[in-house]
Amino acid sequence: MEKFDVIVVGAGLAGLAAAYTLAGKGVEVLVLERGDYPGAKNVTGGRLYVNPVRTYFPDLWKDAPWERHIVQEGLSLMANERSLAIDYRGRELREEPHQSYSVLRSKFDRWLAEQAESKGAMLLSKTRVDDVIREQGKVTGVKAGGDELNADVVIACDGVLSLVSEKAGIRFAGKPHDYAVGIKELIVLESGVINERFNLEGDEGAARLYVGQVTKGRFGGGFLYTNRESVSLGIVIGIEEMLNDATIDAPALIEDFKQNPEIAGLVRGGTTAEYSAHVIPEGGFKSLRALYGDGILVAGDAAGLALNMGFTVRGMEYALASGYFAAHAAIRAKEKGDFSAETLSAYKTLLEESFVLKDLAAFKEAPDVLRNPRIFNHYPEMIGGLLKDLYSIGDHPKAGIYQTLKRHLGMGEVWSIIKDMTGVRRI
Amino acid sequence: MSDAAALKAKLGLNVFKPLREPHIRIRAGMEKDPRLRPAVRICPAGLYSENEKGEIVLAIDGCLECGTCRLGCGTDVLEWNYPEGDTGVQFRFG
Numbered sequence: 001m002e003k004f005d006v007i008v009v010g011a012g013l014a015g016l017a018a019a020y021t022l023a024g025k026g027v028e029v030l031v032l033e034r035g036d037y038p039g040a041k042n043v044t045g046g047r048l049y050v051n052p053v054r055t056y057f058p059d060l061w062k063d064a065p066w067e068r069h070i071v072q073e074g075l076s077l078m079a080n081e082r083s084l085a086i087d088y089r090g091r092e093l094r095e096e097p098h099q100s101y102s103v104l105r106s107k108f109d110r111w112l113a114e115q116a117e118s119k120g121a122m123l124l125s126k127t128r129v130d131d132v133i134r135e136q137g138k139v140t141g142v143k144a145g146g147d148e149l150n151a152d153v154v155i156a157c158d159g160v161l162s163l164v165s166e167k168a169g170i171r172f173a174g175k176p177h178d179y180a181v182g183i184k185e186l187i188v189l190e191s192g193v194i195n196e197r198f199n200l201e202g203d204e205g206a207a208r209l210y211v212g213q214v215t216k217g218r219f220g221g222g223f224l225y226t227n228r229e230s231v232s233l234g235i236v237i238g239i240e241e242m243l244n245d246a247t248i249d250a251p252a253l254i255e256d257f258k259q260n261p262e263i264a265g266l267v268r269g270g271t272t273a274e275y276s277a278h279v280i281p282e283g284g285f286k287s288l289r290a291l292y293g294d295g296i297l298v299a300g301d302a303a304g305l306a307l308n309m310g311f312t313v314r315g316m317e318y319a320l321a322s323g324y325f326a327a328h329a330a331i332r333a334k335e336k337g338d339f340s341a342e343t344l345s346a347y348k349t350l351l352e353e354s355f356v357l358k359d360l361a362a363f364k365e366a367p368d369v370l371r372n373p374r375i376f377n378h379y380p381e382m383i384g385g386l387l388k389d390l391y392s393i394g395d396h397p398k399a400g401i402y403q404t405l406k407r408h409l410g411m412g413e414v415w416s417i418i419k420d421m422t423g424v425r426r427i
Numbered sequence: 428m429s430d431a432a433a434l435k436a437k438l439g440l441n442v443f444k445p446l447r448e449p450h451i452r453i454r455a456g457m458e459k460d461p462r463l464r465p466a467v468r469i470c471p472a473g474l475y476s477e478n479e480k481g482e483i484v485l486a487i488d489g490c491l492e493c494g495t496c497r498l499g500c501g502t503d504v505l506e507w508n509y510p511e512g513d514t515g516v517q518f519r520f521g
Binding site: 183 | 430438444468469470491493494495497501502510512518519
């Protein structure tokens, strides 16, 4: 029977960050990955914010295979027949060090795995973990590919569903309310065409979020990120919202989005090269999953570490940071020679002292506030209608601007806005 | 092109290694369970459909391994696992 100091399940960002950190400290670590290569089963929207994790991996970022650094942040309110776009640009986004980059996981994770391997981590791909080995309730290893592999600590970085945590008996299957699914097309376009259409130079990139009828007025939204020679275009929609609205057909949402007049021109002439989907944790702090148990730590999406604040949608830097802290908790346990839940609970403390759980705790109300259906159905239509009247010139005398505003923003409307703003004050 | 054909064409763009056995199965006797019904709409790959007997059936080839059906329908009606290593979807971009 093989025995390792640490077995990491899943070569995603959490698992590879853990392996990189552990191997860097001379700890014997094996990473098991069910895909043909790291990233083969992973999907991002997506973009990675580097600043929060820059110092945890000081040598790593210089040669990272980024797609583009994001210099443009877009938010569009999508009504049924009209849309309103906010396009933010700022000098700070163009200056180095850049705060966020678009990435493609198959390339990025493979590169990160190479970095971990160069530190001495072992990687075994094409290997699914079938079960967890437990002795007197304590996790002592995993069963994979017909073998039993033992370790002092297992770090479950097996993604949003974390079947490993379930098998270890430290979590139950999730509830639809706490999850959304992202559905994405990777659309290939020449880099010059991307730069022209989005008004970008060189490796500059754009990020855009779309809120409103793209998810039939339900919690979720559309996204677009420019990569070097492709565009990641997709839809995120709450699973509970899909269950409750029988008119929603998931594959049709992204097809309709692609044909929306605001999108169609941006991807015209592009060739779809891949169609992917993945569940995303959306519950935030209140539905955080088990972080540790006897002989086991849980990091990344597996622990529910993601944060949607409407304007920003984050997960990958939480995965990297939690992998880093899981590694440090495992190192401390190794020094003590004690791998009990009590010792491993140091991981939770490390997360609490870092941006990871500080962010999630600070924005713990965000998932509930953002689930306000008025954000997705009422406001895009109301604001769209107001703009329509302000911009339209008909064959009769034009109504005054104040009169138009008053028509759209009557007392009832203003009261509702104040009520909604009270919700927003919670975040 | 019908919606179903368009979706099939999109799935055809993915690199997909043949499965040795289905990794997701509808539990015996649960084919008409109301909890399974939404799968027809919520699966991003459109792999669930209703047959003429009113049963939900699953054609697993093309599965994106996203997890939507596991969360949406639950493990009372679905026996759910990831595919074995060396099989299933292999994203080239992700």
